[in-house]
Amino acid sequence: MDAKDILGLPKISLPIPQEKKSRPQKDSQRKPDGISREVYALTGGVAPLMPSVDVNQLKKRHQPENEKITWEWLAFTNSARKDNLQLYHWVRVVNGTPPTGDYSFAKYNKSVDVVKYTDEEYEKHLMDPAWTKEETDQLFDLCERFDLRFVVIADRFSSSRSVEELKNRYYSVSRAVLIARAPSPADISGHPLVKEPYNISQEIERKRALSMVLSQTKHQERKDAEVISEAKKISESRMAAKAAQDAELPVTSSISPEGVEKTTAPVDTASPSNMQVSVGVAPLMSMAENAAAAAASLRMLRVYLRTYALDQMVQAASSSAGLRTIKRVEQFLQELKVNLKPKVPTKAVCAEHLELRKEILTLLNLQKLLQNKEEGSSYRESSYTETPETPKDRAFIPDSVSFGAMSAERVGKRDQKRKGPGREAPSSPAQSKRPRKLKATDS
């Protein structure tokens, strides 16, 4: 009897820890050069907050011995300027010879190449009933002066034209001139002006839409979102109903060629009592239809598990509800301390379980309806927009509720596709595989 026996560990000593020690440390944890071992130990291997750059590690500046550097206050001219203005700045002078050449920042003075047209070209290609030549001339003049800043140009323009109109005129003229001057269309087909002509109507529409979005109030935004989600729900329930109908058809026809039972066949699962329970719920019909379709498709299988059948029926029953509602039904079940999946899924238990779920769905719908009504009567004008789809959640709390006391829920078997190690893998010792980390089935 030794400590290992007491702890319930196997007696084999573990070879791995020794191996680990001999292994060199990882690179990331190695002490950087230039810091003494003692100082580095104080940091515990953690990177320091302040950057500490080791001077030795920096690149040496290359400076030949025979260079003598001075800084001088010298005059310079800027070729980007046309007024020959003389300004002064500090210049690095090597061995008494100041640098020659242009001012180093002059190259950044970019200017736009605005097309110049001759009178003849204007007569031939550029006539536009909406524009006079004087206006066009002025536009191009301003375009050059303000480097195509059309907002500024529109501001300075003598007659009142919108930015879009100005742009349209400028780009169409430039394009026409370009095309007229090109020796063949292929030469300029790649030019951006030719490839992507300015579309004034689209541009106006784009700006209108943008300004609309920007000027929208929170209220309107919410209203829109609601309408969209509502529409989505409706279309979803229609789709589900349609799918149910489609699924029903082949089954009913296969039951009897004479069609004697066609009318009665698929309805037995959605008994009239269910229908009564869920009065006041809008997508009722599709719910019953779905249930019928699910039952029919189950019958097509020649063998199935009861739990599978329940899953299918639950899905069918809640297909018209949103994801959020389904979640709330499950939450409700937990509050009632009912297993989300029955532990003993007999036929009777499954039927009861399904009924319970349907009733909860009805209950939630009623809650919503009631809340809508209450708010509607207090201020009618905004009854629709002001009720988001979350009714106050805790309106109903079952008697025997303690929150957070979730009934342990069986984890879906198929989710646990994790393959554990088997028997013949002796390289990793048994203890290391003892973790209680596995999410596992209860019971």
Add this chain to the structure above:
Amino acid sequence: MTRISLLSDQNDSHSHAGEESDSTPHQMIEIEDEDNKSPTKKIKDLEVCVPIVYGTMSFWLGRKATETQSHMWTVYVRGATNEDLGVVIKRVVFQLHPSFTNARRVVESPPFELTERGWGEFEIAISIFFHDDVCDKQLDLFHLLKLYSEVEHGPLSTKKPVIVESYDEIVFPDPSEEFLARVLNHPSVIVPQLPATLNLPPGPIEDVHEKKRGDTKDHPLGQWFIRFSEADELLKLAEARQQVQNYIVKLRRRLSMLEGSAPTLKTSVS
């Protein structure tokens, strides 16, 4: 072509307590027999179901444990109260972790169980094959082998096994006549009340009264099997439904009050 159609009330479909009465009348039961040749006569709108429990039970080997064999475990498919499933199931295939030699284990006769030694937990795929007259399709189950209890954190015990079991029911919709006749009185199978006029071929006469339901005798692991109580589950559900229904009634009342008061409010304002 012969066709027998008859109506029956499903007032006592099976022996389950608290079976919810299906208010819709049971559908036509219909036996189709094409030229008296086809061997499979299907009976519509009847379902035969077989309650099963599947799972694993594992014992820690204690001092005998080695690095690769710390536990001895058994995976099984059994009748819910340990009845013999051989009447329905022909063969069960357990797919073990690939590190086992012959990872695909076939059990050809009851009891459908498999005992192994190992140290790791993994998912076992269980494929159930049925007799020819029952169903030609297989059924797949998945079960996670559990060696270490999640509930009890204490020292391991060699005495008490770790058990994880699931109850489920195998359902055969529209069973064949032959199958129905064979299992009609078998304890492992739940067959709904048959209409009196239905003439089944004579089934096996022997051992009808030999075994009763709930016969959990003489299984070496029998004492550990979990007993699944349908009644408890039904009781809980009934309570929950009562609560929900009460609340629905309350909500309806408030709703109708609101609807009633709304117009009166209006008239008083105007």
